Amino acid sequence: MREVAVLGVGMHPWGKFENKSVTDLCRDAVEAALKDAGVEWPDIQAVAAASSRFSGGKGWGLNGNDIVEEMGPTGVPVYNLSAGCAAGGNAFNIGYSLVAGGLYDIVLVMGGEKMPKGFIQMSGLEETTDPEYLRQVCVGMPGPAFWALLCQRRIAEHGTTERQLAQIAVKAHKNGALNPNARFRQEFTVEDVLNSRVVSWPLRLYEICPVSDGAAAAVLCSAEVARRYTTSPVWVASSTVATAQFDDGVPRGLATVVPPGLTYHSEAATAVKKAFEGAGVGPRDLSFVELQENTVYYELAFPEEWGLCQPGEAEHLVESGETLPTGKLPINPSGGFLCFGEATTAMGVWQVYEMTEQLRGQAGARQVPNAKVALGQTLGLGSNATAVILKR
Amino acid sequence: MTTNRVPVVDGMFAETADGARLLGSKCAGCGAPYFPKSAVCHNPRCREKRIEPASFGPRGTLWSFAVQHYAPPAPVKYDEPFKPYALGLVDLRDGLRVLGRLQVDKLENLKIGMDVELIVARLCADKDGNEVTTWMFKPL
Numbered sequence: 332m333r334e335v336a337v338l339g340v341g342m343h344p345w346g347k348f349e350n351k352s353v354t355d356l357c358r359d360a361v362e363a364a365l366k367d368a369g370v371e372w373p374d375i376q377a378v379a380a381a382s383s384r385f386s387g388g389k390g391w392g393l394n395g396n397d398i399v400e401e402m403g404p405t406g407v408p409v410y411n412l413s414a415g416c417a418a419g420g421n422a423f424n425i426g427y428s429l430v431a432g433g434l435y436d437i438v439l440v441m442g443g444e445k446m447p448k449g450f451i452q453m454s455g456l457e458e459t460t461d462p463e464y465l466r467q468v469c470v471g472m473p474g475p476a477f478w479a480l481l482c483q484r485r486i487a488e489h490g491t492t493e494r495q496l497a498q499i500a501v502k503a504h505k506n507g508a509l510n511p512n513a514r515f516r517q518e519f520t521v522e523d524v525l526n527s528r529v530v531s532w533p534l535r536l537y538e539i540c541p542v543s544d545g546a547a548a549a550v551l552c553s554a555e556v557a558r559r560y561t562t563s564p565v566w567v568a569s570s571t572v573a574t575a576q577f578d579d580g581v582p583r584g585l586a587t588v589v590p591p592g593l594t595y596h597s598e599a600a601t602a603v604k605k606a607f608e609g610a611g612v613g614p615r616d617l618s619f620v621e622l623q624e625n626t627v628y629y630e631l632a633f634p635e636e637w638g639l640c641q642p643g644e645a646e647h648l649v650e651s652g653e654t655l656p657t658g659k660l661p662i663n664p665s666g667g668f669l670c671f672g673e674a675t676t677a678m679g680v681w682q683v684y685e686m687t688e689q690l691r692g693q694a695g696a697r698q699v700p701n702a703k704v705a706l707g708q709t710l711g712l713g714s715n716a717t718a719v720i721l722k723r
Numbered sequence: 724m725t726t727n728r729v730p731v732v733d734g735m736f737a738e739t740a741d742g743a744r745l746l747g748s749k750c751a752g753c754g755a756p757y758f759p760k761s762a763v764c765h766n767p768r769c770r771e772k773r774i775e776p777a778s779f780g781p782r783g784t785l786w787s788f789a790v791q792h793y794a795p796p797a798p799v800k801y802d803e804p805f806k807p808y809a810l811g812l813v814d815l816r817d818g819l820r821v822l823g824r825l826q827v828d829k830l831e832n833l834k835i836g837m838d839v840e841l842i843v844a845r846l847c848a849d850k851d852g853n854e855v856t857t858w859m860f861k862p863l
Contacts, residue, residue, distance in 0.1 A: 459732050469731050469857050470822045471799040479789035487835040532790035577766050586758040586821040589814045
């Protein structure tokens with residue numbers, strides 16, 4: 332395996348853009364990434380694109396082909412990757428693998444999405460063979476209710492308070508307010524969060540990520556190419572993909588087995604574990620983490636499930652400010668999904684943008700001091716998960 | 724005019740003289756339970772993969788719950804006007820962990836770890852005035 336560098340990154344800011352297509356958003360992100368890398372479009376030897384769930388792609392998830400047509404057909408090979416909300420991370424992994432395996436020297440990775448209004452409807456299929464349809468029609472359980480159920484269990488196990496949950500949203504907005512690409516840039520107080528309406532008890536509106544439009548892109552290259560363009564590239568220490576274990580305690584449809592132990596989100600835990608192994612680093616080496624917090628609950632659950640802190644310690648880290656950029660375990664210094672809103676299939680590439688800015692020391696007021704190693708993670712429908720560790 | 728009771732989806736649950744049951748399947752080889760029923764055993768370590776019809780319930784323990792406070796979009800079904808409802812994840816005695824509505828008088832009485840019983844109960848009325856039913860769990 333060859334060393335792989337992130338040569339350039341680009342982003343279209345997150346928001347709602349009535350008058351732009353997903354390809355408009357992606358073109359902005361790709362042009363910015365090419366410029367940042369210092370390469371031209373014809374230099375790109377392959378494209379790994381997240382297949383959008385809701386927009387463009389000719390209805391077939393061919394969003395990589397859309398961007399190739401937009402930038403100018405060069406005959407470049409295109410890989411369109413579908414992995415639910417992990418699609419961006421999945422596309423990154425394929426782009427990384429193509430360079431690491433020596434097939435290509437310069438690869439473009441991108442993801443873009445325009446989201447319909449409201450909370451995400453997972454499936455859209457109205458078939459009694461579709462587990463998500465059955466969940467909605469028989470039980471009446473939209474996504475936020477499932478997150479609420481997991482959060483309620485944590486409250487029972489660890490005594491998490493409503494205030495602690497709210498503090499995570501406050502922290503997110505403190506960071507997001509400093510990020511020019513974030514959609515929601517106002518700061519909140521704990522009281523603001525506690526006064527937002529209950530969506531699914533125990534979760535409130537400001538504790539759940541909204542949906543947004545957005546696009547991000549990254550140019551990956553071999554070490555040999557990187558040295559031609561820069562003296563201080565950001566390196567991909569590892570990139571992994573995983574799916575869930577059979578005995579995972581979180582049902583993906585209506586039911587699962589009563590698990591033998593505590594196994595939640597095993598796909599994410601496996602992806603992160605493999606990423607640590609591949610990079611040859613451990614939790615103590617991380618300068619910060621960009622994790623998928625569809626709701627504040629995940630900022631408590633994930634760090635523990637991945638061994639970044641002890642069980643029951645996450646609430647304390649939040650309360651004592653240790654998850655701020657200046658703390659000992661900074662989480663989502665970007666402002667996270669809460670401040671950007673989830674442009675589902677773009678998020679894995681967006682994380683790479685945010686991590687790269689931090690590792691270059693270009694994150695401005697939200698900069699993590701002396702950031703050297705960072706972990707990113709996504710989780711998607713179908714029990715897809717990805718992880719990436721970048722370092723400088 | 725009589726009101727017909729119609730299941731929200733056919734073939735997923737039944738009311739027996741002995742209480743409600745979820746209709747699924749079980750692997751005779753490794754014991755893994757499936758709901759809804761599965762054509763094959765999905766346990767990657769099971770070498771036998773002998774699927775048989777099986778029913779589950781009625782007793783279990785509430786693993787966790789949530790209270791849905793806003794009216795969710797279709798295809799979720801409810802009677803107008805929308806009222807907040809509870810749903811939970813229940814560990815049945817026979818090894819199945821399953822989602823379901825919770826039928827409770829007072830939402831604040833819900834408690835993780837409480838014993839619950841599977842029932843078949845009204846979800847909503849359909850446009851023809853039939854009573855649409857689904858499986859739910861009721862605290863004991």
